[in-house]
Amino acid sequence: HSPEYIRAIMPYQPGMPISELAREMGLAEASIVKLASNENPLGMSLRARDAARAALSEVARYPDGSAFALKAALCRKFGVKPEQLVVGNGSNDILEIASQAFLGPGASAVYAQHAFAVYPLATHARGARGIEVPAKHFGHDLEAMAAAISVDTRIVFIANPNNPTGTFLPGEAIEAFLRAVSPDVLVVLDEAYTEYLAPAQRYDAIAWVERFPNLLVSRTFSKAYGLAGLRVGYAIAHPEVADLMNRVRQPFNVSSVALAAAEAALGDDEFLAQSAELNRRGMEQLTTAFAALGLEWIESAGNFVTFKIGDAAAINRALLRQGVIVRPIAGYGMPHWLRVSIGLPEDNARFIAALRQAQG
Numbered sequence: 001h002s003p004e005y006i007r008a009i010m011p012y013q014p015g016m017p018i019s020e021l022a023r024e025m026g027l028a029e030a031s032i033v034k035l036a037s038n039e040n041p042l043g044m045s046l047r048a049r050d051a052a053r054a055a056l057s058e059v060a061r062y063p064d065g066s067a068f069a070l071k072a073a074l075c076r077k078f079g080v081k082p083e084q085l086v087v088g089n090g091s092n093d094i095l096e097i098a099s100q101a102f103l104g105p106g107a108s109a110v111y112a113q114h115a116f117a118v119y120p121l122a123t124h125a126r127g128a129r130g131i132e133v134p135a136k137h138f139g140h141d142l143e144a145m146a147a148a149i150s151v152d153t154r155i156v157f158i159a160n161p162n163n164p165t166g167t168f169l170p171g172e173a174i175e176a177f178l179r180a181v182s183p184d185v186l187v188v189l190d191e192a193y194t195e196y197l198a199p200a201q202r203y204d205a206i207a208w209v210e211r212f213p214n215l216l217v218s219r220t221f222s223k224a225y226g227l228a229g230l231r232v233g234y235a236i237a238h239p240e241v242a243d244l245m246n247r248v249r250q251p252f253n254v255s256s257v258a259l260a261a262a263e264a265a266l267g268d269d270e271f272l273a274q275s276a277e278l279n280r281r282g283m284e285q286l287t288t289a290f291a292a293l294g295l296e297w298i299e300s301a302g303n304f305v306t307f308k309i310g311d312a313a314a315i316n317r318a319l320l321r322q323g324v325i326v327r328p329i330a331g332y333g334m335p336h337w338l339r340v341s342i343g344l345p346e347d348n349a350r351f352i353a354a355l356r357q358a359q360g
């Protein structure tokens with residue numbers, strides 16, 4: 001007998017695995033193009049791969065539960081202290097740990113319509129109430145979100161850029177939000193895609209943590225760093241926030257291989273720049289094709305773009321038949337849209353050709 005609030009949860013629907021489509025359609029796995037989970041098409045950097053390989057020889061031992069070396073590298077990079085850090089099994093784990101530490105029955109969390117699906121999931125899993133605030137132009141309406149905060153609100157989730165819409169809020173807007181909200185409410189600023197921001201869009205939320213002790217910045221190695229399968233993310237917050245979170249996380253929540261790869265990846269700025277540049281060009285390739293096809297899309301600051309296609313379920317099936325996996329987002333209340341991740345130029349071209357074919 002699980003609580004009612006658990007039984008009411010809608011499961012997270014990931015992109016279809018390549019092996020599943022291969023089986024279903026009788027296709028060779030190598031012929032399938034998957035642009036469904038906002039992964040880095042370059043894979044991981046060579047430095048990260050070498051570090052992961054070296055760490056394999058030690059897997060009989062438990063990982064360092066305090067993530068000492070990765071935290072030291074993060075401290076050097078961002079000028080923060082180790083006690084401000086929480087390391088997670090992906091940033092998904094960070095969102096869960098924050099929810100575990102701050103939410104419970106009788107509490108509420110505020111998030112935006114069309115925002116990342118894990119916010120309602122993590123909220124509801126703690127028996128807390130979710131307050132979903134209508135989106136503005138598919139993005140977060142920060143004024144409405146501030147107004148929606150109730151006496152029992154303990155967390156506000158903000159994704160910047162947001163997934164699945166790719167919408168972006170300028171740093172000044174987030175800073176103004178932090179000034180407006182009560183310091184008793186934890187603001188979880190989810191920056192999973194921050195490394196893809198154009199130079200003119202960049203802002204430094206980590207520098208704000210000192211002024212706003214209720215700010216938690218969440219980041220991941222899954223996207224631009226190319227380590228989605230290894231599962232590493234981190235939070236930077238006030239030491240008291242980090243301390244509460246570190247009390248409730250699993251003692252060994254990140255594997256030793258993942259910790260080693262993340263530490264090596266963090267120092268590889270060249271790989272990061274290469275990934276961002278490939279993404280910029282791929283975004284241009286896809287949006288140019290959408291324009292030529294007369295399709296509407298949402299301007300995206302991430303490594304994916306969401307476009308309007310009408311009968312998205314039918315188009316998705318037609319793409320799958322051609323061995324192209326994208327992401328339907330009906331579960332996000334957008335049944336006429338599909339989200340496609342930016343791939344290698346040839347994968348983007350495969351997707352565009354399949355989309356043309358699917359449209360008939």
Ligand code: PMP
Nearest residue numbers: 090091092116163192220222233
């Ligand atoms: N936040 C956002 C906005 C995301 O899109 C994702 C991944 N889809 C995550 C967090 C979690 O990613 P990970 O657990 O791999 O860090």
